[in-house]
Amino acid sequence: MNLRDLQYVAAVAHHRNFTRAARAVHVSQPALSNQIKKMELELGVQIFERTRNDVLLTEFGEQVAEVAAEINGLVDRISETAQHFRKLEATPFRLGMTPTLAAYLSGYFLDMIAELFPDLRLVIVEEKPTELSRMVEQMQLDAALISRNSHVMLYGGGSDDALTFTPLWFEPLYLGMREGHVLSGRNGIRAADVPAKYLIRFDIPFGYDLEKDLPASSSDAAERLGIDVRSARFETLCRHLVHCDACTIVNAIAAEQFKRDNLGLAFVPFDGEGSVRELGAITRRQYSRYGVVASISSYIGETPPKGTHGARQAVVHSVTERTAAAI
Numbered sequence: 001m002n003l004r005d006l007q008y009v010a011a012v013a014h015h016r017n018f019t020r021a022a023r024a025v026h027v028s029q030p031a032l033s034n035q036i037k038k039m040e041l042e043l044g045v046q047i048f049e050r051t052r053n054d055v056l057l058t059e060f061g062e063q064v065a066e067v068a069a070e071i072n073g074l075v076d077r078i079s080e081t082a083q084h085f086r087k088l089e090a091t092p093f094r095l096g097m098t099p100t101l102a103a104y105l106s107g108y109f110l111d112m113i114a115e116l117f118p119d120l121r122l123v124i125v126e127e128k129p130t131e132l133s134r135m136v137e138q139m140q141l142d143a144a145l146i147s148r149n150s151h152v153m154l155y156g157g158g159s160d161d162a163l164t165f166t167p168l169w170f171e172p173l174y175l176g177m178r179e180g181h182v183l184s185g186r187n188g189i190r191a192a193d194v195p196a197k198y199l200i201r202f203d204i205p206f207g208y209d210l211e212k213d214l215p216a217s218s219s220d221a222a223e224r225l226g227i228d229v230r231s232a233r234f235e236t237l238c239r240h241l242v243h244c245d246a247c248t249i250v251n252a253i254a255a256e257q258f259k260r261d262n263l264g265l266a267f268v269p270f271d272g273e274g275s276v277r278e279l280g281a282i283t284r285r286q287y288s289r290y291g292v293v294a295s296i297s298s299y300i301g302e303t304p305p306k307g308t309h310g311a312r313q314a315v316v317h318s319v320t321e322r323t324a325a326a327i
Contacts, residue, residue, distance in 0.1 A: 003075060005039050006068040008032050012048060013065035014162075016055050024134070073286070076139065080288035092121040093292055096135060096144030099234040100206060101279075102126035104257040105145075108305055116295050128204055130154065136282055137162055143293050147207025148278040163282040166297055167311035169304045173208050173275050174267035176250035176258070178242050184266035191270060198247045200225060200237065206251060209274030214249070221246070241265055251277070252307030278311070 011021035012032070022029040040047050047061035057065055093113065097105060106124050113122045125132075125141060132144035133154050151165045175194060177184055183198070191213035201217050218224075225246040227237060237248055242264045250258070255267045269275070281293050297311070304310035 001039060001042060003071070005035060006071050008035055009039070009047060009061075009065055009068045010072050012036065012055060013057055013061070013068070018055060024138075076284065077286055077288075079139065080284075080286075092123045093117075093143075093289070094123045094125060094141045096125045096127055096132040096141045098129055098132070098146060099126060100251045100254055101145055103235050104253045105305060112296065112299050116299060117292065120292070129207075133163065133282060136284060139284070142287075142289060143281045143283045145279055145281055148280055149205070149207040149209070151280070151282060153205075162285070164285055164287075165280045165282055166293055167278060167280045168297055168300050169279050169308040169310050170276050171279055171305075171308045172252045173206070173210070173270050173277065174250045174252065174255050175247050175270065176238060176241055176255065176265055176267050177247040178244070179264050179266045181245065181247065181266060183247060183268060186268050188271040189268050190272050191274075194247070197221075197224075198245055200227065200246045200248045202234070202237075206249060207277040207279075208249075209277075210270060210272065211249070211274075213274070238265070239263065253305050256305075256307040279308075280311070 007025055008021070008027075011024045012018060015021040015024060018033050018036075019029050022032040025032065036048065045060045046058050047064050049056040049058055049061075095109065102124060103126075109124065110122055113120055125135070125144075127135065127144075129146045129150040132141065132146060133151075135141040136144050145168070148165060148167070151163070155162060175183065175189055177198070183189065183195075191210040192215075194214055196215035196218050199215060199217050200221055201214065205211050225244050227240045227244075227246070232240075234254070238250060238254065238258060240246070241248065250267060255265075258265050259267070281296065283290060283293055287293075301310040
């Protein structure tokens with residue numbers, strides 16, 4: 001038995017699926033299955049009960065998985081502790097962002113890090129929330145910015161999650177379209193009132209509660225409106241809006257950048273509950289460079305990105321409103 005075996009056990013216990021677990025630890029599914037079987041033969045006790053549709057932990061397996069998780073955590077801490085004792089600027093800070101953030105916040109974060117840690121190099125990585133979470137888990141990223149809803153969807157939001165979530169800011173949602181569009185003169189719009197014939201949506205949610213109330217894009221949207229979002233990037237879709245009658249949901253940070261760029265786009269705020277998402281930084285538990293994330297959080301609390309409210313500001317406003325209501 002070796003540390004790699006324990007990583008395999010922890011991966012299968014977490015994913016409850018040999019194929020997904022194999023992808024997570026970067027080996028083939030047969031190789032992982034064979035190694036687990038060898039370990040069970042060596043121990044003389046079954047760790048997993050395999051059924052046609054599921055993989056279950058035996059009573060013994062529950063205890064083995066718990067010990068494996070503890071040992072793997074200690075191994076990660078050794079690596080992170082070594083990194084902590086290196087000179088801070090010798091190791092770049094790798095920060096993941098989703099496509100609705102990366103193109104519009106790179107300058108903001110570069111300026112922030114230059115002010116907070118002049119010798120620290122920042123590397124920004126753009127990916128989707130699921131991939132960002134995997135990269136943080138596997139120490140390919142120091143931290144990643146995702147919505148709280150995405151974090152809860154991936155990990156459940158419990159105190160025993162593999163990753164921690166540090167709140168950073170709250171961000172409104174807009175409906176974006178070309179100037180002069182039939183909807184562009186409205187002061188606000190509810191999700192249920194967005195016409196399906198104009199709406200183009202990505203399959204991956206942005207992390208706003210109201211997205212569930214939006215209509216699905218019409219089946220012929222790509223042909224009528226001239227763009228297929230299965231292959232398009234968020235930035236590409238938003239720039240395409242200028243040339244057609246399509247509309248799409250746009251987060252405030254992106255909307256503010258498009259306004260500065262004078263692209264000829266209009267943005268109508270969404271009314272009602274669920275029109276604001278909470279963004280935060282996900283990190284591994286007991287992460288040795290968390291001081292960097294804490295400093296980022298403090299900076300954003302005082303100087304949030306344009307169009308947003310810092311998480312600390314929102315907490316203060318909430319407390320003030322509740323106090324006023326009580327009075």
